[in-house]
Amino acid sequence: MQTARQRSPISPIRDGVLAGVVVFLVSCLGVWLTYERAAEAQFRAVQGELLQLGRTAATLVDPDIHEQLRDTSQTGSAAHLGALEPLVAFHKATQHVIYLYTARRTGDTIQFVLGTDYLYRVSGDELPADPIGTVYAGQDPFFRQAFDRATEQVADHVVQERHRSYVSAYVPLRDASGRFYGVLGIDMVADDFEDRMRGVRLAAQLSGLAVTVLAIIAGFVAYRFRRAQARAWQKEAEHAEQLRHALARAQEFALLAEQHATEAERANRSKSEFLAMMSHELRTPMHGVLATTSLLQEKHKDAANQRLLGLIERSGNSLLRIINELLDLAQMEAGVTRFHVQPVAVRPVIQDVVDLQRASAQAKGVALALDIAAEVPEQLATDGERLRQVLTNLIGNAIKFTERGQVTVQVRVHEDRGLRVDVGDTGIGIPLDAHDRLFRSFSQVDASSRRRFGGTGLGLAISQKLVTLAGGEIGFDSAEGEGSTFWFTWGSAPES
Incomplete structure (x- = not known):
């Protein structure tokens, strides 16, 4: 009985707050890491596009004329204007480019030669044009490295100015013999990067909101759990005190005291096992939360706790799906997605996806039918998991947006080597004015669809x-109120 009195007091509020804070911090770490990776991938994509523009522009510079332009007095000459003409035309034909220019180095001195701002300026560019031979006095390390190493260089950050922000890249200029004779610089406004990051920030904000809700729920459940333990231990202590004064009076009290001691030990063991499992499973943000939820569901069968734990599980799965989709999207836009091509038994893959979706369809009273043509090959050289991912997205969407009727999956041979899959439904259909934005990231038919059916708008x-x-290729045929048919073709040899 002394053990019960010496146990540290239980604080349900403290433990609930601690659990909520742990879930919040670990989940926020996962969201932050995901955001950082997505931002890095988007910036790398912008760097790659900028270098490609620079390489193309470098081919427009005539090395012979460039070598002739060495004196300030040649500014505005026929040779100067002739050398600028193709660069200016290229500048006008591109979006987001602020300025194209070339420079040469004599000894340790870098001098500007050509600059498109002499003939053409974008809005907001009010600096005077540099005449031929103007000495570069700046300290841009990437510009100087392009001369030192005669290699392509691109800035690793966005330069912020009062009226605009931009990214710079530098491409070496070489003549027909491969001789290095100068550097072409290109500055591009960072609006495209900001546009790409807008969707990433929105997803991060939504994830942050979900993390906050998840942490509040986790803290409340932990509070309820610890409060129940505190009440149980309080009752045990009260009984132990009564038994301590009545040991001499009856054997029944001794047996009851032993029973209470056993119950207290079991409760303490359950607490220890729960806390050990919680800290072990929190090694990764979302899987830890979901594993803890599963453990609590097994231990607490009352309806109130089951309802709250179910909400945590759904919220955690929703957040995990958002993070997975965001990572997929960031990898794809950065061009680092890879296919693992190997012989795949396509019929079992398709059948497995349909079987997994059948329960969702039956729960809504929607029929789900599969029709695989006899000529569909048994095996296909492709990435089976990527094929499964596309099928799951399209079939899942069809079931989600169909209240009654049926969803039909048809598989045919495409061009003698690949597949064509049609997923048709009798659902709500898609308004004509929403067709052009259906495959955009974070886009849905309208705001009411997001509220009614959920989702991030990333699946398509x-x-x-x-x-x-x-x-x-992928496409669809749909009219509002008349259902939809989404189709795609899948080659047998994906491009790397």
Whole structure:
């Protein structure tokens, strides 16, 4: 009985707050890491596009004329204007480019030669044009490294100015013999990067909101759990005190005291096992939360706790799906998604996806039918998991947006080597004015669809990118109120 009195007091509020804070911090860490990776991938994509523009522009510079332009007095000459003409035309034909220019180095001195701002300026560019031979006095390390190493260089950050922000890249200029004779610089406004990051920030904000709700729920459940333990231990202590004064009076009290001691030990063991499992499973943000939820569901069968734990599980799965989709999208837009091509038994893959979705369809009273043509090959050289991902997205969407009727999956041979899959439904259909934005990231038919059916608006965008990587196409036919048919073709040899 002394053990019960010496046990540290239980604080349900403290433990509930601690559990909520742990869930919040670990989940926020996962969201932050995901955001950082997505931002890095988007910036790398912008760097790659900028270098490609620079390489193209470098081919427009005439090395012979460039070598002739050495004196300030040649500014505005026929040779100067003739050398600028193709660069200016290229500048006008591109979006987001602020300025194209070339420079040479004599000894340790870098001098500007050509600059498109002499003939053409974008809005907001009010600096005077540099005449031929103007000495570069700046300290841009990437510009100087392009001369020192005669290699391509691109800035690793966005330069912020009062009226605009931009990224710079530098491409070496070489003549027909491969001789290095200068550097072409290109500055591009960072609006495209900001546009790409807008969707990433929105997803991060939504994830942050979900994390906050999840942490509050986790803290409340932990509070309830610890409060129940505190009450149980309080009762045990009260009984122990009564038994301590009545040991001499009856054997029944001794047996009851032993029973209470056993119950207290079991409760303490359950607490220890729960806390050990919680800290072990929190090694990764979302899987830890979901594993803890599963453990609590097994221990607490009352309806109130089951309802709250179910909400945690659904919220955690929703957040995990958002993070997975965001990572997929970031990898695809950065061009680092890879296909693992191997012989795949396509019929079992398709059948397995349909079987997994059948329970969702039956729960809504929607029929789900599969029709695989006899000529569909037994095996296909492709990435089976990516094919499964696209099928799951399209069939899942069809079931989600169909209240009654049926969803039909048809599989045929496409161009003697690949597949064509049609997923038709009798659902709500898609308004004509929403067709052009359906495959955009974070886009849905309208705000009411998001509220009614949920989702992030990433499934179709990811599916489109995967189909494209597989050498296929994706499209749909739909009218509002008349159902939809989404189709895609899937090649047998994906492009790397």
